[in-house]
Amino acid sequence: MERFDISVDGRAVPAEPGQTIGAALHAAGVRSWRSTRFGGRPRGLFCGIGVCFDCLVEVNGRPAERACQLEARPGDEVSTS
Ligand code: FES
Numbered sequence: 001m002e003r004f005d006i007s008v009d010g011r012a013v014p015a016e017p018g019q020t021i022g023a024a025l026h027a028a029g030v031r032s033w034r035s036t037r038f039g040g041r042p043r044g045l046f047c048g049i050g051v052c053f054d055c056l057v058e059v060n061g062r063p064a065e066r067a068c069q070l071e072a073r074p075g076d077e078v079s080t081s
Helices: 021-027
Strands: 004-008 011-015 056-059 062-066 077-079
Touching (some): 004 021
Antiparallel strands (some): 004 011, 056 062
């Protein structure tokens, strides 16, 4: 499979086969997409191994998916809000 795009909040983000959504975001220069409940500090990839839940996104309508664990698929619709 060749490189493909996923949609993140309506923006095309390139992804490589086998790459997680979190890795695709990181490669695109996106370092955070959530904020802490108190203080509004940035959250995104932190542990990268599925433990901290800092990287949650909605994928194809499924809420609370860990971006660091979920492999990107062609046509994925990702929402960070
Ligand atoms: S970065 Fe920690 S669970 Fe995804």
